[in-house]
Amino acid sequence: MTKESIVIVGTGWAGYTVSQQLDSKKFDITIVSPEETSAYTPLLASAACGLFDFSIAEEPVRHKSKNIAFYKARVENVDFAAKTCKCRAACEIEGGDMRVFDVPYDRLILAPGCVSNTFETAGAAEKAFFVRNVADAKKVQHRLRQLLELASLPGVSDQEQRDLLHIVIVGGGPTGVEIAAEMSDLFNDDFSKLYPNLKGKMRITIHDTAHFILGSFEESLREHAIESFSKRNVQVITDSKIKQVCMDSIITESEGEVKCGMVLWTAGNKQCALVDSLNVAKTDRLPRILTDEYLHVLEIDRSPMRDVFALGDAADVKKFFLPTTAEVAVQKAEYLANTLNTDNYSTPFGYRQRPLVAYIGGHDGVISGKPEWSGNRAWAAWRSKNLFWTRSWRRKLMIMAAWFLDWFGGKEIARA
């Protein structure tokens, strides 16, 4: 008996999870994505700051034990009438082989995620650093190391050292806050010992256009985070609009030009090129692909496409307004895999909100809905969350080994 073919677009939290949970005895599964690994995004800040080896922060899509086809390519458009994905190779070969090909499907699962939104800020796309995948995290760590080495050269003045070691983070959501936390740990502990001549000269500034940071947390927790940061040389500037990102500075509306060694952009998402190109119903905000509560993509006239599903950051269920988080992506992926495996379409998708956890540095953290849980307990909860997110036992053991070695002898990045 021939199996039905399912094509999955994307290898993020949504695409990867659904690919692993679909029954390969029942379906011929093909994944198309420019990335042959799936990033554990909650671990990227730690990996960028040397807490883990980068390989811990991603999971390969190809597994010996899984019968799944994978094409390293980008879906450029979908011909829904012909049930075909129009793909272009995305292999990083010098000179670039940009061959195009078609991938037919019986059922299609769209999970291409979002891309960073720089809100057309001058210079941001070219000069800022991002943390969306392991490649980005590697660039951040490389830049950090180069800044420290540059600042250590003879003849670099005290002011030049302070400017080079000033890290600007744009966006005070959980991602910006966690990278500030990990970096402040590195600056206050490990790097202060490794670069004693630079001690006290490293600082971080978080800018946010909103009146607060950590918008999805209670006010008392936001205040706790700002107070805790201020003791660790992390300044928070709210109501701050960035006008331009330059090579060695930013220009803000309120302060003018401020020198810095690196700008990390963690503010905002926007739709990716594929979502832009699809002629289907979309939400007003972002915009995202609109689905019904069974995750079927809706046509422009709002009728469901029975064989096309969308999930993850790229999609939202009509009238739901769910956040762009791994939590939502994974719950939808598990729901869809179960529905398709069992052929049971009677139960609509329902979302269960779990408490949000953010690390704020110095073994301190915050948990939404639990104002009394800041400090060590929140930090422990955040670490457990990291273990919970990793999908394989191998990765869980590697993380625990990294934590132990970090506790025992300091971070590998600063052990020289």
Ligand SMILES: Cc1cc2nc3c(=O)[nH]c(=O)nc-3n(C[C@H](O)[C@H](O)[C@H](O)COP(=O)(O)OP(=O)(O)OC[C@H]3O[C@@H](n4cnc5c(N)ncnc54)[C@H](O)[C@@H]3O)c2cc1C
């Ligand atoms: C640093 C960081 C930390 C985070 N921490 C948390 C956290 O602690 N908790 C939480 O709940 N959420 C967290 N998030 C958010 C979470 O990572 C996202 O919500 C989640 O990744 C969304 O999953 P997704 O599969 O929809 O998209 P993504 O993970 O973005 O994956 C999209 C995939 O589609 C591929 N793709 C894109 N375009 C195409 C195309 N045209 N053709 C084929 N493939 C394509 C991409 O290459 C990628 O593989 C964090 C995000 C970041 C960046």
